[in-house]
Amino acid sequence: MTIIVATDFSEVAENAVEYAAAIARHSNARLILFNSFVIPIHAANTLLPASSIQRLLTDNEIRLIERALTLSLDYDIEVGHETAFSFVEDELKQLLVKYEASLVVLGMTAKTLEQDLWGNTTTSAIKKLKFPVLAVPLGAKFEGTKKVLFACDVLNGVSERVLGHVKELALSLAAEVEVFNVDKTLEELRNEGPALLATNAIDDGLEGIAYYYKNVKSNAVIEEIEKEIEIFGADMLIMVPKKYGFWASMVHKSKTRVMASGLHIPLLSIPI
Incomplete structure (x- = not known):
């Protein structure tokens, strides 16, 4: 490695x-x-x-x-x-x-x-x-990473490659993972087909490590992630940056890049 x-x-x-x-x-x-x-x-x-x-x-x-x-x-x-x-x-x-x-x-x-x-x-x-x-x-020190917050868009699915990286990291650090999702409609959709298929795929991808889900219904994604870092006591945050075209990038800010500049813990960005 x-x-x-x-x-x-x-x-x-x-x-x-x-x-x-x-x-x-x-x-x-x-x-x-x-x-x-x-x-x-x-x-x-x-x-x-x-x-x-x-x-x-x-x-x-x-x-x-x-x-x-x-x-x-x-x-x-x-x-x-x-x-x-x-x-x-x-x-x-x-x-x-x-x-x-x-x-x-x-x-x-x-x-x-x-x-x-x-x-x-x-x-x-x-x-x-x-x-x-x-x-x-600045100020972050590696003293063992025991809690990893994986903030992802459950409803849109997570690729096998990304899940593989998360699993490999958790195994190497002996860390537990919280799969954290913020969505304004998740409460209504969580028992329907798309959400069920997405969570089943995550279950398959993360099999063999200690993990669990937490869902929050909100429009304020960044604020909810910041709060959950403190509640969970996370040592590291993992996010998957979305790609935007030129015009879309003019109105959309990457939440991953916004989070990276405002954290006190390391952020691992895993591209799709």
């Missing part, structure tokens, strides 16, 4: 690195430390010769190597490193294939108005990568 974690050496990113390293130790996984190099603003605004740019790249890689060695010693895990002069999402796609990775871990900054409007690197990765992304907020 291989985990990729990205860092720009900021406080938020380095917290995610420590979290990823702890998961790697728990799972006996290899960790790949990735940095997408960005020329500092003061350097970008000057006419630096190619040799100076190369020196910046070399110094950055040395810093990454030193961090990888420290993590390897501190957590007793195998740690590799990768650096690139490119966009984070583009390079991550290539690294996922190169290392046959199982998970990407990224730091998640606190909620801001600018982030709500434009997003950030992590929310962009959740949107673009067809791969599980774990968004780790």
Whole structure:
């Protein structure tokens, strides 16, 4: 198993690195430390010769190597490193294939108005990568994950692939899972055909782990999930982001990306 974690050496990113390293130790996984190099603003605004740019790249890689060695010693895990002069999402796609990775871990900054409007690197990765992304907020520490809240749209069904990821995670962490659904019409539909078929599919997909259902009738999905995190005492939230076309995306905000920027626990996004 291989985990990729990205860092720009900021406080938020380095917290995610420590979290990823702890998961790697728990799972006996290899960790790949990735940095997408960005020329500092003061350097970008000057006419630096190619040799100076190369020196910046070399110094950055040395810093990454030193961090990888420290993590390897501190957590007793195998740690590799990768650096690139490119966009984070583009390079991550290539690294996922190169290392046959199982998970990407990224730091998640606190909620801001600018982030709500434009997003950030992590929310962009959740949107673009067809791969599980774990968004780790500042302050989150991996000390074992015992309770996982799986917020999903039961009535529209959950794919076998997503259920497989949830089951694998629960088994590896020995965690119990709450399948949480918020829907304004669920109370009337829960005993009818569509809901019954959907819950039967979830039962089949999660067979072998400790899980149960909780349904809430409400129009306020995000607010209900936030409340349930506290009620359940969740250590991690799992969501499945929906894909919208261009025009639909102008009026629909991804609930997964909105949740990611406002949490105090990690959010695992599993794409369909």
